[in-house]
Amino acid sequence: MSGPDSYFKKRISYLWKGHPFAFDIGHTIFSSFEVDTGSDLLLRTLALSGGPPPQRILDLGCGCGILGIVLAWQFPDAQVTLVDRDLLAVRYARHNCAVNAIENARVIGSVGFEEVLPASYDLIVSNIPAKIGDRAIEEAFILAPAQRLRAGGAYWFVVVSGLNHLIPGVGTRHQLHLKAVKKRSGHTVYRLLDTL
Numbered sequence: 083m084s085g086p087d088s089y090f091k092k093r094i095s096y097l098w099k100g101h102p103f104a105f106d107i108g109h110t111i112f113s114s115f116e117v118d119t120g121s122d123l124l125l126r127t128l129a130l131s132g133g134p135p136p137q138r139i140l141d142l143g144c145g146c147g148i149l150g151i152v153l154a155w156q157f158p159d160a161q162v163t164l165v166d167r168d169l170l171a172v173r174y175a176r177h178n179c180a181v182n183a184i185e186n187a188r189v190i191g192s193v194g195f196e197e198v199l200p201a202s203y204d205l206i207v208s209n210i211p212a213k214i215g216d217r218a219i220e221e222a223f224i225l226a227p228a229q230r231l232r233a234g235g236a237y238w239f240v241v242v243s244g245l246n247h248l249i250p251g252v253g254t255r256h257q258l259h260l261k262a263v264k265k266r267s268g269h270t271v272y273r274l275l276d277t278l
Contacts, residue, residue, distance in 0.1 A: 084179045089170060092227040098125065099154050105178050111171050112145040112211070121148050121209050124240040128207070128265045131238075136160050136204035142145050142227055143167075145149045149177030149207045152188040154179075162187040165198055194222040196231065201268065202232040208239040219245065220252050224274070228258060231276035238263075240271045 085093070096103045109225060112118070134159050141150030144164035152271050153239070154162040164175050164187060170190045170192040192198055206227045210219060227237045241249060243265070247263035253260030259275040 085211060087173070096122075096148065096152070099129075099156070101155065102150065103148075103155075104181050105148060105151075106174060107146055108170050108174050111174055113169070114208075117148055118208065118209070119241065119267045120240040123264060123266055123269050124148065124207065124209060124271050128238050129182050131236075131273075133236075136235075138163065138201065138206055138232070139163070139206075140206045140227075140230065141199075141204045142194075142206060142223065143211060144175050144189065144209040144260045145171050145209070147178045147187075148188075149209065150175070151178055151182055151184050153205070154184045155182065158186055160186060162205075163198065163203075164189045167191070167193045168198055187256055195226055201251075202230055202235065204232050204235045206226055206230065206235070206237040206239075208237075210239050210241045212245060214241045216248055219248060223263060224249070224252050224258075225256065228256075228274055228276075231274075235276045237274040238271065239271050240272070243268050243270055257269070 085106045091107050091109045094105050094116050139160050139162045141164045144150050144166045150162050150164035175189040210223045261273050263273050264271040
């Protein structure tokens with residue numbers, strides 16, 4: 083099988099709520115062998131959270147697009163934005179939107195929110211990269227998304243358990259409504275609620 087370009091590594095599959103997804107993966111893109119445990123745990127935990135369907139969703143650090151694409155399929159009336167700083171990830175996320183016939187999502191190349199139009203979101207999701215440094219995690223992946231939530235919105239993110247030393251302290255220092263919701267298989271899912 084040949085993929086969209088010379089970086090293509092393989093196609094992985096993922097079954098969500100009985101629906102089969104296919105994701106083409108390029109070399110060096112996160113989740114390059116299968117849908118990683120953290121993303122799967124985040125989606126499954128989020129599915130149990132209830133609440134009204136979100137209208138605006140953001141996938142921050144989208145990689146090849148797994149979280150954003152699954153949520154775009156699950157919420158076909160929502161506007162979904164996928165963002166990544168890696169241009170190869172952006173290319174593959176766009177390609178994977180087409181592979182999975184997702185029409186309610188757009189993919190943007192951006193370091194954090196730099197290229198994202200000012201907007202607020204009902205739901206933000208992220209599988210936070212572990213190796214970008216504590217300051218970048220705090221500023222770009224916790225505080226910045228918190229400022230982009232609509233009233234009543236929620237930011238759900240997953241981290242490897244090695245970051246559990248950092249996340250609660252960020253919440254306490256900035257008086258965030260942050261809670262660890264689920265722990266499993268070396269990952270923790272957190273929920274941050276808008277407090278305006």
